Amino acid sequence: MITITKARKEILKSHPRIDAIYKVTGIAKYVADWNVDNILYGAVIKSRIPHGKVKSIDVNEAKKIEGVKDIVTCFDDNTIWNAGEKFHKRRVFTDHVRYLGDIIGAVAAETKFAAKIAAETVKVEYEEYPAVFKIEDAMKPDAPKIWEDGNVKGPLTISYGDIEKDFAEADLIFKGNFKTSRVANAQLEPAASLAWWEGNKLTVIAATQSIFGCREGLARDLGIPIENVRVITYYKGGGFGNKASDMNYDLIAAILAKRTGRPVLVEFSREEEFSLVHGRWGTDQTVEAAVKKDGTILGFKIKAYADVGAYTRAIGKFVEGPESYYSTRSWYSEIYAVYTNTPPTGHMRAPPGPQSCFATESLVDDIAFKLGVNPLDLRLKNAVTKVHNSLNLTSNGLRECLLRGAKEFNWYNRWKKPEKPKKGEVVRGVGVAMAAWHARVGYGEAKIRIKADGKVELHVGVVDIGTGAKTTMAMIASRYLSIPVENIDIIWGDTENTPYSIGESGSRTTSFTGNAVKEASLELKEKILSLASQFTGIDKTHLDIVNGKIVSLDGSIKIDIGDLLVKTKTNYLEAFARINQELDKNAERLSFAAHFCEVEVDTETGEINVTDYLAVHDSGEIVNYLTAENQVRGGIIMGIGMALSEKLIFSDYDGSILNGNFMTYRLPTIDKIPDIKVVFVETEDPYGPKSLGEVSIVPVPACIGNAIFNATTIRLTELPFSRETLLAKLEQLY
Known part of the structure; x- marks a missing residue:
């Protein structure tokens, strides 16, 4: 009997990116790399005030610039970008500008330079309105209205x-x-879109996270049949959640292409990417907890305000x-979204x-300190068993x-009760935080084909x-077909040649599309074995596929699959799977994480460094350890930025x-990046692998903040943690 150790198991379930060579050699084509004949370049006309009404636009001088082919403004086009705002209708080209840089038109020209100069040359007359840049000002009764129905949406509630009963019964x-603070997605590839029309059919080369989501949005917003829209995205240089539908630059490229009859590329500059594409919203949260003396947390109350900027593309409750x-026995969150005349979120x-x-995790850490208990023990005592005290988890590895x-x-040896540091010394402390994230199930499709040369084509x-994702899909097919990954070609990224996928957003790809790949692979395996059974006369229950070859269980038969297809005059075999999984109404499915870290704090300079980091995750079965570990590390690095340095700074003068x-x-x-160790707790879940990409960032700022508290007895309550605040609080200690 061979025992596979954990290390060996991870080697067997790890595979480098199948497209890595294309990326590192520059062969991979991103949107701006596409070369098409007769191309024009688009640039956007941006508002030069933070709030007001467009009264008139003069494009005469701009049109005289050599190479300018078309200018479209808010007076020419009324297209609604439905995915661009959660609560209101948002136009692609607005006549009511709500932040400095709001898009009011666009230019198409022979060169990028001509388009940019023309956009800056357009003369706009405004009726200026008062503007508000902070949520406390936007919430005042006499604040200027950013939207006709006011600046505040809510309360949005979770309960x-x-x-009230639990707070009345609490001991403490x-x-x-x-x-x-608000932070930027800061993905490597700037926003870009290339569009052209052939008759009434639109093709868009999009920098999107979801080709089908983008396609659906373009068809809806442009009012054309969905079958007349083709979206292609072979490579995407990061998105981090913000590019999962059609974006305004996709629509602008399509509109300009329609008007000019030529392909148009719209590509934002890095500065435009920061201001025109939506980043994470900021929050102001007051959290209360009802607690028994033994550490049982009965309930939480939260009242929160989210600074969502001039527009918000959020789905959820902020x-x-x-x-x-x-x-907990109870929960009540009351949340308000507040609009300001600042860039969107x-x-x-x-x-x-x-x-x-x-x-929440900072307050729980405070509770542990004031009760005189280890913060890990308090979390173990209160870790979820039933979600909302009523829903059964399909799997639960949080305690593990x-x-x-x-x-x-080595938590119990490294953790010490927080003590006041001596002035000027460098101190260390450890922190812990836990988190969960949804692990949804849903709709997915996949098609798989094996040809006479033994090669497999997987369409996703x-x-x-x-x-x-491409590597993950190939590994799933490889596993269930028992064919080497190297023999599997992925056909991806084109709505015309691939079946539906939800796209890379919401941590859903492996659960939705991956499960469809599994089912298609199993169906194709059955077809291969049935054909082999007919050819050999051996019952298919006595046949199997091992490393790409059909073998009999007694070892008497070993046939290459390609040879079987040739000998049976079969050009190919294929299978298609469509799945639509649903949870029971009394069930919930979550991924979990527990993070541990050590920080070093210089009490003289206020410098904070993370010196050690451990992330333990329950994401069900891991398909590719190599990718999974790097996904977690990437989330942690983003979380370190959010905790220690990242913050969008807005002008008090114009909100820019x-x-x-x-x-x-x-x-x-x-x-600033420490050694990061990643450990997976692979719970068995009836729906297969769970989500991973998002949960990795969730506990990071809290974990670091709790470690700072452990080192200094100072609770920092605002992100990012600043040296100035830390030093001021240290001074108060002395």
Whole structure:
């Protein structure tokens, strides 16, 4: 009997990216790399005031610039971008500008330079309105209205149980206020879209996370049949959640292409990417907890305000998540979305996750300190068993994540009760935080074909935005067909040649499309074995596929699949699978994480460094360890940036972003990244692998904040943690 060790298992289930060579050699074509004949370049006309009405636009001088072929404005086009705003109708070209840089028109020209100069030359007359840039000002009764129905949406609520009863029965009430800043997605590839028309049929080369989501949005917004839209995305240079539908630049490229009769490429600059594409919203949260003396948390109350900018593309309630990983009898969240005359917000990796976790997990850490208990023990005591105290989990590895992490991190030996540091010394502390994220099931399709040369073609509508989706799909097919990954060719990224996929958003690709690949592969395997049975006369129950060859269980037969197809004069065999899984109404499916870290704090300079990091995750069965570990590390690095350095800074004068480029926006650099160890707790889930990409960022800021508290006894309540705040609080200690 051969025993496969964990290390050996990870080797067997790890595979490098199948497209890695194309990316590192520059062969991979991103949107701006496409060369098409007769191309024009688009540039957007942006508002030069933060709030007001467009009264008139003069394009005469702009049209005289050599190479300009067309100018479209808000007076020419009324197209609605339905995915561009959660609560209101948003026009592609607006006549009511709500932030500095709001798009009011676009230019198509022979060169990028001509388009840019022409866009800047267009003369616009405005009726200026008063503007508000902070949520406290936007919420005032006499504040200027950014939208006709006001600046505040809400309350949006999350509730279960009897919250007032639990607070009345509590021995202790704990309360804290926590703030998080707005941050940028900062993906490597800027926003770009290339569009052309052939008759009434539209083709878009899109920088999207979902070719089918983009296709559906374009058809809806342009009012054309969906079968007349083709979307292609072979390579996408990151998205982090914010490009999962049609984007305004897709629509602008399509509109300009229709008007000019030529292909048009619209590509934002890095500065435009920061201001025109939607980043994570900021929050102001007041959290209260009702607690018994033995540490049982009865319920939480949260009142939160989200700064959503001038527009928000969010789906959900802006502050949510912790209600799913604590076993409280009750919960009540009251959330308000507040519009300001600042650039828009939208989805970013686990959109409300890290903000919500930071507030709740920081307060839980305070509770542990004031009760005199180990913060890990308090979490173990209150970790979820039933979601919302009523829904059964399909699998639950949260406690195992906490316990495994405690062992791997040597938590009980490294954790010490927080003590006031001596002035000027460098101190260390450790922190822990836990989190959960949805692991949805749903609709997916896949087609798989094997040809007479033994090669397999797997057709899937994935995009692969850095998540390794193509490799994951190939590995799933390889596993269930028993054919080497190297023999599987992936056909992807084109709505005309692939079946439907939800796309790379919401941590859904492996659960939705991956399960369809599994079913298609199993069906194709049955067809291969049936054909082999007819050819050999051996019952198919006595046949199997091993490493791409058909073998009999007694070892007497060994046939290459390609040879079988040739000998039976079969050109190919194929299978198609369509799945639509649903959870029971009393069930919930979640992925879990427990993070542990150590920080070093210089009490003289206020410098904070993360020196050690451990992430323990329950994402069900892991398909590709190599990709999974890197996904977790990537989320942690983003979380470190959110905790220690990243913050969009807005002008008090006009609401514009003051640090909207990679020179001034403080992304974490390599010297700030510690050694990150990733451990997986592979629970068995009836629906297969669970989500992974988003949950990895959720507990990071809270974990780091809790470690800072452990090192210094100082609770930092605003992200990112600043040296100035830390030093001021340290001074108060002395």
